[in-house]
Structures are given as C-alpha cells and as structure tokens.
Amino acid sequence: MSSITILRDDGPAPAEATVQAAVRQAFEQLAAGRAVQPRQVVTDLPDGGDVIAYQAVLADAGVYAVKVSPYLPQPAGKAVVTAWTLLLSTRTGQPLLLADSARLTTERTAATTALAVDLLARPDAHRLAVIGLGPVGRAHLRHARVVRRFTEVRMWSRTATEADLDGLGGDVHLAASADEAADGADVVLLCTSAAAPVVDARRLAPGSLITSVSTNAPMAHEIDPAVLGNLDVYADYAPAAFAAGGEMRLAAAEHGFTLTDIRGDLAGLLAGAAPAPTGARPVFFRSVGLGIEDAAVALAALQILETSS
C-alpha cells in the first residue's frame, strides 16, 4: 500500500489565502455537482457527550474525507474536544492522510466566513467588528483582512483586556460592549460560544453583514431568532444550516421561518444562482461547518506537506 501521512496539530498550517482558495474551490465543486455533502451524523455516547462525523467527497481531487469530532465532558473541568480527519483516495481506496484537525477546523471555519464576507459584504466595507477573542475570533480577523481592506477594527469579549489585543495591529481597538463594537460596523463577525444572542442585529445598518458560526450545542445561537425575518439570510449550505442552526430551528418553530427564507448559500452565490443581498436590510450569514470544508483544508495541508518533503 502507498504511505499514509500523519499530521499532528503542531505541523505546518496552510496560509489564509491557501485555505480560502481550497474552501472556495470546494463550494464551486458543490455547485457543479462535483462535490458531495452528506448530512453530519451525531452519535450520542452512553456516558454523555457525543461524536459528530462530517463526511464529504471532492470528486475532481479524487478524495473522500471523514472528520470525527468527539465532545467528551469530564468529571471536573472543561470537556475534551478533538477532531481527526481521515482522507481516502477515491482512485485507489487507500488512505492518504490522518490529520489532527483542531487547528485546521478553526482555519476552515474562518476561511468560510471570509468567503461569505467576500461574496456578501459591500466592496468598500472598512469597519470590522469581531465579537469573541479566542482562536476562532483571531482566525476570523486574519481571514477577513484577506478579502477586505478594513481600516478600523473593534473587538470585544466577556473577559478581554487591552493586553489581549497585543500583536493584532494598531487599527484594532477594544470596545466596551458587543453592541458598541457592532455599532456602525460594515461587517460583524460573531465568534463566541454563547448559547444566547450576543448583539442586537436590529441595530445594524441596511447592507451591513453579520456572521455567526456558533457552537454545536443544541439550539445554540448568537442572534435573536425573532430577528431573522428582518434580515437577508444566507448560509454556508442551506439544508445543513436549516437543519442544525439553533436560531433557524427556533425561528422555524416559533416564527414560521422556512428553508426557502434562506436567500442563498455559498454554492448558489458562486454559481450565480442565488440573489445578491437586497441592500434594504442587514445581511445575516450562518455557517454550521461542512465536511467539504474539512476535506478541502486537509487536502491543502497534505499538498503542502508533500511539496515541502
């Protein structure tokens, strides 16, 4: 058999532009029927916690991927969360890569949001707000800067101080609250593990963009489900976001929100099949995370390893 590469989490991570190109390509393949995106499968563990399996096929690249991500509550302290991606060749049936995907997941999540910023934010967007200063928030800042020239960045998190902004750039300022950070911003990136609304999306200007990745916790949401009807709603992949997004589930149950109320998703926007934002309302982009993103970033990491070896 051919050799399989094991990628530890301390291995080289692909550059932002590389991940973004890989993710964009994956959604283009999805639009063209050359990628397959099955639903994620959640398996509950008898002693608590679960394992989520994300599968995907990228036919042009000739790979099938499955990422398994266990969420393991501990008797004391924080839950253990890991993510491992197995990449198989659909030409030979042999494994190509087993990758620790903790950091890769953060990168592909931020790259997907950046793709949405590129497709949905105003071309002249220059005021950015990032809510959440963990690894996901920091990756979002790095990735968003690749697609727009932001001249003013306001960040906020529950616990952050000025010292947490070290190294992020002179244009980054700490806001006193999430709503203060978001006020007047052209793009607001929600990067929290909050289970309840973080900012009041009704305060955003028409045409401004607010994005949410949220968490895998059941019904987790970062914006008020009641507000969805007043926004231009987009998703990474409409059926997946409608099935898994907490604010969408709640909006469907309580406010008559339906799948067709999602104006478009990334594949639709890239293919020109989904309408652009109306400009009359704020724009909401929700990503739930897809196997094709995991497959794309794992493949990019493998190609870098193969080139450098």
Added chain:
Amino acid sequence: MSSITILRDDGPAPAEATVQAAVRQAFEQLAAGRAVQPRQVVTDLPDGGDVIAYQAVLADAGVYAVKVSPYLPQPAGKAVVTAWTLLLSTRTGQPLLLADSARLTTERTAATTALAVDLLARPDAHRLAVIGLGPVGRAHLRHARVVRRFTEVRMWSRTATEADLDGLGGDVHLAASADEAADGADVVLLCTSAAAPVVDARRLAPGSLITSVSTNAPMAHEIDPAVLGNLDVYADYAPAAFAAGGEMRLAAAEHGFTLTDIRGDLAGLLAGAAPAPTGARPVFFRSVGLGIEDAAVALAALQILETSS
C-alpha cells in the same frame, strides 16, 4: 499526543476464538445499552461507486470506531473495494488505531455468523454445508468449527474443483450443486456474492439453520424473499437487517413481511429477550454487518499488537 498504531493488512490477525469473544461481547454491550449502533451511511460518488461508513461506540472499552469502505468501479476489470477502520478513545479523544480492515471484515463477518450458529443451531448439529469457497466461505468454515463439532462438511461454488478443498480437512467434500450440499445439512452457510437465490430454503428440515451475509449490492439476496414467511427469521441487528437486507426489502414490498416478523437478533438472544427457534420450521439468520463488529475486531487486533510489542 499518544501514539497511533497503523495496522496493515499483512499484520497479525486475531485467532477465531478471540474474534468471536470480541464480537459476542460487543452484542452483549449492545443488549445492555453500553454499545451504540448508528445506521450505516452510504455516500454515492459523482463518478460511480460509493463509500459506506460504519460507526459504533463500545462504551465499556472506551472506544468509538468508524470504518469507511469505498466501492470503486474501474473502467476495466474488477471494482476496487477497501475498508479502513479508525479507532478513537472516548476517554482522551485521541486516535488509537488506523487499520486496514479488509481481512478483519471477513473475520468479524464469519465470527458473527458463528455466534448465530452457537445461539440458533441444534447443539448436536454435525452436518455442515458451506456455499461459496472464497475468503468469506473459508473463514465461515474455520469459525463454524469453533462452535460445533461438524463431522461432515459439504461445500460448493460455481467454479470450485476438488483441488480447491486442499488443506480444508479430510471431512470436507465437494458437492455437485448448492442444493445437494444443503440437502440434509443441519447448518447451511451462504457465502456467495450472488444477487439471486442460491438454494431452495423450503427443502431444509425443520430446526436446521441457514445463514446469509450477502453483499452490499442493492437488493442482493441469497434466498427467495417469498420463503421468509415459512422460516424462523433472525438477524444480527433487526433494524439494520430489515433496512438493508435485500430479501427482507423485497419480502416487505411483495409479501407483507414486517420488522416484527424478525423473531430476534443477537443482542436479544444474548439477553434472553428473544424467543428461541420454534423447531417447527427451518431457521434463517441474516447479517448485514455492523459497526460494533468492526470496532470489536479492530480493538482485538490492537490489543494483540500491544501485547506482542
């Protein structure tokens, strides 16, 4: 991170009794609510073929497993079929093993059938028929001999000659037809890739056992769906077999066969919750293959590697 073991197909395979004990334990855990058996997921590939993912949790052993098995048709010649199992610790979230599961799948399949023979065949069963002389048939012969003292074995396949029996034992004889092999047998093991009935189950004596593993091809079956109503029907896992077994799908569509017509499955038999065969009719056991079997055999292989190193 802890080290991960890579098991190639030429590594040591666990002994029959070891695999059977592991498989039995997995079904006991399933009966006790300590194992989780999600449905298998089939992902179709855009250029033909598919990948089946088999997941499972064995909570007492602290492992989650996913086996991915691509079926890849080739422009010329036979389709490529591989199987790889990734074992993760549900204690640490770290991978333990990535195993080539081609041979392990054959072993766990035969061990599961042997468990059914142990639970469903008459204690004094001594005449065995094995239909199919490929790796699955040969493994079935080895495994069946662990649970019953067969004194006479008749085998048959479309292409086999006497030379193919070399090394199988002096009590093994080649039959002129599948029905001749099955006539008068206490246990008939169907191990073919046939897409249509192989033997006439109506000719079997009351209380005799016929087993079928069949293939993953849609609607593949080795016995006539119309006969199911005249047999005591058992399965490896009733919901999985009813959903995936070709003869059960066809019997449901054409002959009013329902899930409750399956008298029991391995977990039910081990727990004493399922009734024994009536003795008045032939007994049919269908296995479709389960993730808990893959998890159990992979774990057994890992334990052998750890002990021997």
